[in-house]
Amino acid sequence: MxxxxxxxxxxxxxxxxxxxxxxxxxxxxxxxxxxxxxxxxxxxxxxxxxxxxxxxxxxxxxxxxxxxxxxxxxxxxxxxxxxxxxxxxxxxxxxxxxxxxxxxxxxxxxxxxxxxxxxxxxxxxxxxxxxxxxxxxxxxxxxxxxxxxxxxxxxxxxxxxxxxxxxxxxxxxxxxxxxxxxxxGDFPGFVSNRISHLFFNEAIRTVQDQGVDPAAVDEIFKKCFGHTMGPLETADLIGLDTVLLTLENLHDSYRDDRYDGCALLRDMVRSGRLGRKTGQGFYHYRGAGAAVTNTTGDAR
Ligand SMILES: NC(=O)c1ccc[n+]([C@@H]2O[C@H](COP(=O)([O-])OP(=O)(O)OC[C@H]3O[C@@H](n4cnc5c(N)ncnc54)[C@H](O)[C@@H]3O)[C@@H](O)[C@H]2O)c1
The missing domain is CATH 3.40.50.720 (NAD(P)-binding Rossmann-like Domain)
Structure with a gap:
């Protein structure tokens, strides 16, 4: 040490x-x-x-x-x-x-x-x-x-x-x-979350408004952009309750509606679909948090 x-x-x-x-x-x-x-x-x-x-x-x-x-x-x-x-x-x-x-x-x-x-x-x-x-x-x-x-x-x-x-x-x-x-420095959301939470919110809004399969959203970021995880998998890992609380703090701080947590995110939090921590988010999880299927039931 x-x-x-x-x-x-x-x-x-x-x-x-x-x-x-x-x-x-x-x-x-x-x-x-x-x-x-x-x-x-x-x-x-x-x-x-x-x-x-x-x-x-x-x-x-x-x-x-x-x-x-x-x-x-x-x-x-x-x-x-x-x-x-x-x-x-x-x-x-x-x-x-x-x-x-x-x-x-x-x-x-x-x-x-x-x-x-x-x-x-x-x-x-x-x-x-x-x-x-x-x-x-x-x-x-x-x-x-x-x-x-x-x-x-x-x-x-x-x-x-x-x-x-x-x-x-x-x-x-x-x-x-x-x-x-x-x-x-010290500003709301710092570098990581000031940027990433816009990305999570927009990814969720794309599923909500355009009906895109969550797995397709994540695959594009993994296979096309080379990210290790897609935005919806990452949001599930963080916990959708924490993602929403963070967006609310950023919305209050910056007065920017891009941080207004979208309806699908709010619905999922209200119904206890918080991601890995509850076994259900954009994907189903079994056991100690391994992604098994997405919410549309497709095998992963
Ligand atoms: N989840 C992530 O990936 C992640 C990553 C980095 C930072 N954070 C930040 O870390 C913090 C925790 O996030 P989380 O996702 O683990 O939340 P969480 O809801 O999963 O866990 C919070 C824990 O705090 C405990 N708690 C609440 N009030 C307490 C108190 N007064 N004294 C002792 N324990 C108390 C709760 O019982 C709970 O176990 C948040 O500020 C979050 O923004 C989260």
Whole structure:
């Protein structure tokens, strides 16, 4: 490890947070994961077990840990006070301003002075959250991509108050995870989501308005443009609820109707078709999230 840190906290162990916990553990860190939902914490332990089992295949170069050791490195709790022993905390709770705002006020109370917070948000400016704490210099955006343990780069958002030391600490932390930091400024959606969410919304609108098969949309981006995943597969992986919340934040911020989540996306979220996390989105998923068929039933 290149980082001097040993124990990292992860708050919010949902769709992305679970993968961040796993990434830290398989790279040698001890992790304290906190979530309000016991089921999310249980699922995180299951994910760690599975990823560790196939580790050399999942992430070449990493050595599989003894199962007991892997599990011992991941401590889970529903109580924020468990984070008091952490040297750095990554926050991944739901993409709602009120939820994050309340959490940052609480985190500021439970974390010792000097402990930094990495904001893993899709659209909320880091400076807005930093302002809810008494340590704005120690708050920095770390936009992990999903699933974190497979990704080699991370978008890092430097807030106006983020200190050089905090940024250096995060670069070291990411190096220890085998990742490169791409540092950008602090504006709603940053580079990645300011652009990608227009693309997701328009892809969904194309299915809605033109009746195009979701598989055809994704195939065009994979086979013609050479993307690894199509926009609808990516939206399913992120979670359509999180995609819609992100679009709503971007719509509020930029007052640009291109970010107005389209009717089909809203219908799917309302009916609980959230993508991989619920087993149904633009595609059907069986077991641990493997794409099997699209919603029109075509085999994939
Ligand atoms: N899904 C992705 O691919 C992705 C990628 C990068 C960043 N993000 C961002 O990460 C954050 C989480 O997204 P997600 O898709 O994992 O959402 P999610 O809804 O799947 O998970 C959120 C988790 O936060 C927990 N939670 C909510 N309030 C909490 C609190 N006060 N204390 C502790 N736990 C709490 C929930 O129980 C849930 O398990 C969002 O800000 C999102 O924009 C998501």
């Amino acid at each position: 290149t980082s001097s840190l040993r124990t990292v906290g992860v708050v919010g162990a949902g769709c992305i947070g679970a993968t961040v916990c796993v990434d830290f553990v398989v790279h040698g860190f001890r992790v304290v994961a906190v979530d309000l939902d016991d089921a999310a914490l249980r699922d995180t332990r299951t994910l760690l077990h599975e990823v560790n089992r196939f580790l050399p295949a999942v992430r070449p170069g990493l050595t599989r840990l003894a199962p007991k050791e892997a599990m011992e490195r991941l401590v889970t709790s529903t109580d924020l006070a468990a984070l008091a022993e952490c040297e750095f905390v990554v926050e991944n709770v739901s993409e709602r301003w009120e939820v994050k705002r309340d959490l940052y006020q609480q985190l500021d109370k439970v974390l010792p002075a000097g402990v930094g917070i990495g904001v893993n948000t899709s659209s909320i400016p880091v400076g807005r959250l930093a302002a809810e704490t008494t340590r704005p210099d120690l708050v920095v955006g770390i936009h992990f991509m999903n699933p974190s343990y497979l990704k080699e780069s991370v978008e890092v958002m430097r807030g106006e108050a983020t200190s050089d030391n905090c940024l250096d600490q995060v670069r070291d932390l990411l190096t220890a995870l085998g990742k490169q930091a791409v540092v950008v």
